């Protein structure tokens with residue numbers, strides 16, 4: 001089960017959970033609540049409302065009027081040092097978001113090996129943007145590009 005961008009997750013075979021008679025406990029667009037049946041018969045006798053684990057309730061308490069679209073689906077991404085902010089969908093690849101924002105992140109292998117695309121998130125973690133996507137549960141995210149004149 002995923003709650004995210006339909007365009008992104010459909011690439012991996014996810015389909016609307018409502019086609020399996022599964023509903024999300026939250027008020028989210030039908031197209032955003034998706035399922036991928038890894039075992040061909042795993043969902044055969046499943047139907048009803050899917051309950052999220054308690055870890056997801058943190059996000060629920062942050063949102064106003066229980067509108068999880070604001071909490072789960074859209075993240076305001078601020079790129080530094082360019083000082084560009086853009087809205088992005090949860091699960092959207094970082095490189096695609098940067099590209100839409102007109103921010104050039106240097107790349108090399110595009111496989112997570114060379115670290116040419118490494119950026120720092122506002123929680124202090126460094127990630128390879130070529131293999132990372134916009135995380136769940138954030139409404140704002142600051143991404144700092146490293147500049148290495150020797151690279």
Ligand code: FES
Nearest residue numbers: 108110112115130
């Ligand atoms: S481009 Fe090499 S790790 Fe991302």
